Amino acid sequence: MRAFVIALIVFLVAAVFAGLGYFAPRFLVYSNGYERADAIVVLLGPDFRARHQHAKNLLHEGMADYLIIPAYGRTYRMELDEMTLVGQLPRKNIGRRAGKSMIPQYFEDTHLEILNAREMMNRYGRKSAIFVSSPYHMRRIKMIVSKVFGQSSGFYFSPTPFENRPVEPWRLKLSDWKKIFQEYVKIAWFNLYSVWVK
Numbered sequence: 001m002r003a004f005v006i007a008l009i010v011f012l013v014a015a016v017f018a019g020l021g022y023f024a025p026r027f028l029v030y031s032n033g034y035e036r037a038d039a040i041v042v043l044l045g046p047d048f049r050a051r052h053q054h055a056k057n058l059l060h061e062g063m064a065d066y067l068i069i070p071a072y073g074r075t076y077r078m079e080l081d082e083m084t085l086v087g088q089l090p091r092k093n094i095g096r097r098a099g100k101s102m103i104p105q106y107f108e109d110t111h112l113e114i115l116n117a118r119e120m121m122n123r124y125g126r127k128s129a130i131f132v133s134s135p136y137h138m139r140r141i142k143m144i145v146s147k148v149f150g151q152s153s154g155f156y157f158s159p160t161p162f163e164n165r166p167v168e169p170w171r172l173k174l175s176d177w178k179k180i181f182q183e184y185v186k187i188a189w190f191n192l193y194s195v196w197v198k
Helices: 002-028 048-060 109-123 135-149 174-196
Strands: 039-042 066-069 074-079 082-088 129-133 155-159
Touching (some): 002 174, 039 109, 048 155, 066 109, 109 129, 109 135, 135 155, 135 174
Parallel strands (some): 039 066
Antiparallel strands (some): 066 074, 074 082
């Protein structure tokens, strides 16, 4: 009987880990499709080229007229198939430069970018947006957007297709598992400190 109980416990633990391994990447790769919006917001990262390419493609498809890059504080408008810079936040308003009195130092970078995006959208009267980033980042971005903008509709989340981020456990490399783990740490940190943020 004791051997059976031990075997059952081992089986259950293995099943839990297998389930976590199967669902962990899938949970991160959030997308709700997209419709035409007022702006496309592309978030910074080491794979910015892939994100920017997807954002430009969305602009050329007519999905928005404005492109916002909050990490740089820049807003572009699509005019006659060309992007024209129409505004830039003062450097003192961007990210960590905004000062301790305005933005707490424990805010993570993506949160700061989305706060900048909100300010930039307000400046140009933009009410809806398609958020573009890497596939594994999309769940956290959706959480932060819900916190910053509220639960209103008109926000879409479209991961770049130009960056390979597999969700099948058998296709994941060690580097993919590392990114997945880091993403869950960032989600946990955001959920922890956002309890005290209005």
